[in-house]
Amino acid sequence: MTRTAPDSCPGVLRLHQAADGPLARIRVPGGHLTPAQLVALAAAATELGNGAIELTSRGNLQLRQVRDAAQLTEHATAAGLLPSPTHERVRNIVASPLSGRVGGLADVRGLVGELDARLCAEPRLADLPGRVLFTLDDGRGDVSALGGDIGVHAVGPDEFALLLAGSDTGIRGTGAEAVDLVLAAAEGFLEASSGQWRLHEIADGPARIVESVGLTPGIERVEIEGAQDIPIGWLDQHDGLVALGAGIRLGALDARLAEFLAAVERPVIVTPWRSLVIADLDEWAAEQVVRVLAPMGLIFDAASPWLHVSACAGQPGCAKSLTDVRADVTTAVESGRVLPEGASTDTAGEQVVSAEDVTIAGRQHWSGCERRCGRPRGDVTDVVATPDGYRVD
Ligand code: SF4
Known part of the structure; x- marks a missing residue:
C-alpha cells in the first residue's frame, strides 16, 4: 500500500479540528507521568480544554476543545511533556506498565528514557509517520500483543528479541543493545517506506528491515500471545511496596481527579488499556488511595462492567x-x-x-x-x- 498523504496524527503543535473543537494529543513515552506533570495536565484540561484528560489506546493523552494552542504549548513544555518540537509526534513508545515492579523477565523502564532521548536526538527520525508504534515488553507479552511496528521483547533478564510488525525476527540483543536495535529498525523503516504509515503496509517490510539491520536471525521465535488482563486493583511489588491498577470510565480522567492523583505524590503510569497504575505506595497509602479515589471514579474492582x-x-x-x-x-x-x-x-x-x-x-x-x-x-x-x-x- 502506498499512501498519497502524510499521516494526520495530532500533537500539541498540530491540533486536530474535531467536530467539538481543536483536539491535542500529548505523547507520554512508557506512560510515565510525574505528579508535577499530572498537575500541569489537570491545569491545562481545566483552563484550556473541556475539563477531562482522555487516555488513548497507545497510552497517550488527549485534550479536547483546546481554546489556546500557544498556552497549551507553554504548559506542556514547562512540564517536560514536549521535549522536542520536531519529534513530538514520533514519540509513540509503549512499555510494560508494571515492569521492574511486578512480574516480567527484565526491567524496561530505563529503555523508555533511552529510546525517547535517542529518537529525539536523530533529526532524520522526525520523518517517521506519527502512526509508528514502538513497544518495549519486559517478557510478559502485554505490549508486544498490541501489534506495534518496532519493538523489543525480553526473552531473559538481559536478552531481547527484535519484533517487527508484531512478530519475532529471530534477532537477539542484550539490554545494552536493545535501543540500538530499535533505532536501526526505525532507520530501516524510513529506507523501506514509500509513504506508508505502518510497517505492515510495506511489502516485505520486516524482511527488508532485517536485511538493513545487518544481523543474522537465529532460529528461535517467541510466540506473541493475544490480549492480556488489564492490571486492576492491589498488586504487590517486588520491593515490598504496592501498585494499584485503576480503570478509568471510557478513558476520560476528570481534571479534579487528576489533581487528587498528583497529591498522592507517587509515579503514575498510563497504560494502553485506558487505565492507570499508581506505583510505589506503602500499604497504608494504598488503602487511603482506594478509600478516597474509588468514590471519585477510579475503578479498583476487576469485576466492574x-x-x-x-x-x-x-x-x-x-x-x-x-x-x-x-x-x-x-x-x-x-x-x-x-x-x-x-x-x-x-x-x-x-x-x-x-x-x-x-x-x-x-x-x-x-x-x-x-x-x-x-x-x-x-x-x-x-x-x-x-x-x-x-x-x-
Ligand atoms: S468510529 Fe467514532 S470517532 Fe471514529 S469516525 Fe466513526 S464516529 Fe468518528
Missing part, C-alpha cells in the same frame, strides 16, 4: 458519528445491560437494535460509525451505530 466497555469519541466530538455513543454506553452500564463474560443475552449476531435494547456480555467496543476508532485488539464484540440503531457484530 466499566472494564468491559470502550467507545469511540462519537457525537459531539466526531462529525461522522450517527449518535452520542458514550452516552448510550454509559446508560447501558448503569442500567445493568453490560454483563460478565459468558452471561447469556438475546443481543447477538448482526442484529440491529435500539440503544435501550443492547445487552451484551464481556468485552465490547461501541462505535458511532463503521470506522470503529479506538477498537481494542483481540476478542471484542462490536456495537456499531447505524441509521436504524446499533448493529451487534
Whole structure:
C-alpha cells in the first residue's frame, strides 16, 4: 500500500479540528507521568480544554476543545511533556506498565528514557509517520500483543528479541543493545517506506528491515500471545511496596481527579488499556488511595462492567458519528445491560437494535460509525451505530 498523504496524527503543535473543537494529543513515552506533570495536565484540561484528560489506546493523552494552542504549548513544555518540537509526534513508545515492579523477565523502564532521548536526538527520525508504534515488553507479552511496528521483547533478564510488525525476527540483543536495535529498525523503516504509515503496509517490510539491520536471525521465535488482563486493583511489588491498577470510565480522567492523583505524590503510569497504575505506595497509602479515589471514579474492582466497555469519541466530538455513543454506553452500564463474560443475552449476531435494547456480555467496543476508532485488539464484540440503531457484530 502506498499512501498519497502524510499521516494526520495530532500533537500539541498540530491540533486536530474535531467536530467539538481543536483536539491535542500529548505523547507520554512508557506512560510515565510525574505528579508535577499530572498537575500541569489537570491545569491545562481545566483552563484550556473541556475539563477531562482522555487516555488513548497507545497510552497517550488527549485534550479536547483546546481554546489556546500557544498556552497549551507553554504548559506542556514547562512540564517536560514536549521535549522536542520536531519529534513530538514520533514519540509513540509503549512499555510494560508494571515492569521492574511486578512480574516480567527484565526491567524496561530505563529503555523508555533511552529510546525517547535517542529518537529525539536523530533529526532524520522526525520523518517517521506519527502512526509508528514502538513497544518495549519486559517478557510478559502485554505490549508486544498490541501489534506495534518496532519493538523489543525480553526473552531473559538481559536478552531481547527484535519484533517487527508484531512478530519475532529471530534477532537477539542484550539490554545494552536493545535501543540500538530499535533505532536501526526505525532507520530501516524510513529506507523501506514509500509513504506508508505502518510497517505492515510495506511489502516485505520486516524482511527488508532485517536485511538493513545487518544481523543474522537465529532460529528461535517467541510466540506473541493475544490480549492480556488489564492490571486492576492491589498488586504487590517486588520491593515490598504496592501498585494499584485503576480503570478509568471510557478513558476520560476528570481534571479534579487528576489533581487528587498528583497529591498522592507517587509515579503514575498510563497504560494502553485506558487505565492507570499508581506505583510505589506503602500499604497504608494504598488503602487511603482506594478509600478516597474509588468514590471519585477510579475503578479498583476487576469485576466492574466499566472494564468491559470502550467507545469511540462519537457525537459531539466526531462529525461522522450517527449518535452520542458514550452516552448510550454509559446508560447501558448503569442500567445493568453490560454483563460478565459468558452471561447469556438475546443481543447477538448482526442484529440491529435500539440503544435501550443492547445487552451484551464481556468485552465490547461501541462505535458511532463503521470506522470503529479506538477498537481494542483481540476478542471484542462490536456495537456499531447505524441509521436504524446499533448493529451487534
Ligand atoms: S468510529 Fe466513526 S464516529 Fe467514532 S470517532 Fe471514529 S469516525 Fe468518528
